[in-house]
Amino acid sequence: MHGSNWQAERKKILARLSIAIYKMSDQQLISLLHLFNDLDLADNNKRFDGSGLFTKDSDGNKNRQLLIAHFFLLINQLSEADLLKFMKSYEQKRFAMLREYPRINCNFTLDLATDDRAINCYARDISASGVYLETCEAFTIGQPVSLCFSLEESRLALKLKGRVVRMEHGGVGIKYESISSYQLEIMRDLINRLDDPDDSGEELAGGR
Structure with missing residues (x-):
């Protein structure tokens, strides 16, 4: 070079x-x-x-x-x-x-916010690097977003920053912009529970 x-x-x-x-x-x-x-x-x-x-x-x-x-x-x-x-x-x-944290199919609601709107939508799959959301709202590639959801009603909401990296008919892929070690531990707990059939009846709550 x-x-x-x-x-x-x-x-x-x-x-x-x-x-x-x-x-x-x-x-x-x-x-x-x-x-x-x-x-x-x-x-x-x-x-x-x-x-x-x-x-x-x-x-x-x-x-x-x-x-x-x-x-x-x-x-x-x-x-x-x-x-x-x-x-x-x-x-x-x-x-x-x-x-270490593979993409897992899921079905729970979360809140997504952009500069001009707030949307409640469904997460269809999730990993330690991103999440795929079911929505008919319009986005642009690279658009920054904020995500908010909680594992249970009794727990504090997990709030993450991300960007749109994929758009499809009826859905959008979000990649986390950054994630702390504390948030990663929470995410690992979420993914492990979603991947555990014994916990399949436990619903997750969207952040408010």
């Missing part, structure tokens, strides 16, 4: 990693660090065990920031070949994490 093209590509990669890493849980950061250390890099000195930076005291947040800063320092020093190798492993790991 030519020098100028590679510098532009490097900036894109680092910007993408920055957004993803700052949203990761502590455990996900440690997992990513292990992924980095397990790679057969050209410079084997670029190894760093940052798991000890996560402490339970009042400096925990500061230590987290130190880990992120040191991690980016290491990545910035990687050669083109090593950075591309790391990104390939990162994408495979990210895909595997999403596949």
Whole structure:
């Protein structure tokens, strides 16, 4: 790759990693660090065990920031070949994490909101990365939306941001824009329950 093209590509990669890493849980950061250390890099000195930076005291947040800063320092020093190798492993790991929560058929109501309207619709299938909704409302690809639903009437509503990525006659596919580790745990609980025949009689409530 030519020098100028590679510098532009490097900036894109680092910007993408920055957004993803700052949203990761502590455990996900440690997992990513292990992924980095397990790679057969050209410079084997670029190894760093940052798991000890996560402490339970009042400096925990500061230590987290130190880990992120040191991690980016290491990545910035990687050669083109090593950075591309790391990104390939990162994408495979990210895909595997999403596949841990497969798409499950479902049938429950939820509230969807856009800038100009609020819609109550049915979810037909759901995964940790998105949901397919049954609706005759008009949308556009890339349109931002907000979703709100709860597992039970007694539980707090789960609120997610997303974007329209697929449109069909009578339905629309939504991909979550971002999802926290807490929301992912709730989503995993939902998917596990939907996939469990013993819980099939338990209805889910739309957010209000």
